[in-house]
Amino acid sequence: MRKQSAEALVKSRQESGAFLSAEDLVSRVPVLNRKELTILARVGALNRLDGIEHRRDALWQIERAGKMEGPLLREKSHILQEETLSLPLQQMTTEERLISDYAGTGLTIGKHPMAYRRDALRRLRVSSAEELKTLRDGDYVKTAGMVIARQRPGTAMGFIFLSMEDETGIANVIVTTDLYERERLVVTRAKFIQAEGLLQNQDGVIHVKAVSLKLVSDQALEVRSHDFH
Structure with a gap:
């Protein structure tokens, strides 16, 4: 406006x-x-x-x-x-309202998009960002969320860090160079991603070192992420 x-x-x-x-x-x-x-x-x-x-x-x-x-x-x-x-x-529909919200304002004042998928994700044993905090270091986990940031620091030996938001918080995912080469389009373009890998939960700092990534949704949401800054 x-x-x-x-x-x-x-x-x-x-x-x-x-x-x-x-x-x-x-x-x-x-x-x-x-x-x-x-x-x-x-x-x-x-x-x-x-x-x-x-x-x-x-x-x-x-x-x-x-x-x-x-x-x-x-x-x-x-x-x-x-x-x-x-x-x-x-x-x-719910999806149409979300599309309108993000197209018009870049956010929604209703439920987070991931909240509408939580029941289905639970059946697939996909943990929320909050649930990751209760799991042990070294556990093999699944998590999913809306990508809000992609970072590739020059000092990180080519690793990429994804920040994925759901209705409970933010999950941080480490993507190795090999995985990036295999799933380049998912890493760089996908708005909603499911990641699987080993949980790193040390001193309250939590990451998932991904071994696989896949697209969760191809919703036409105009989600804006901060990429490689």
Whole structure:
């Protein structure tokens, strides 16, 4: 969102109170363009407005409200209201909501993406970042998460360090040069990775020295990681 639009939105809310509907928002903050209104609807920012049931409903109402050009239609916005109370669009699925969150803001205020997969991961004996703390040094473990950082220090003999986040914390994974050569695309491109290997749990410092890596998900989430810095 443009700074000008964000400031106008905040000013209107401070001066005139909460927005009552999509039409009210469009009328009071005319500087918001269609793209910005769509982003607000997609990330769930409009879900608490009166008459909006979910994100796709917000998109529908923003589309209708955006057609009210000129003062005459804005004064008589009720003529554009639907006669039926049935909603024309289905609610977004969990995955669609996550995709919208990360595309619009780079994060989600709901559950972490890994939380939705935890039951399936437990059946595969994949440990969370928190559970790794309870395991012994030298145990063979499986863990998985969303890659938030990739580092390849010049002093690390070619090793790569992955930081993988789940709903419980961060797991650190060591990737050897041989494994990197075998799984180069997974290491450099995958957003969600499952790693297997030996746990290093010494003095509260925990790493997994990976012997295998695989893609967990190909979700279209626009996840941003910090790579090789």
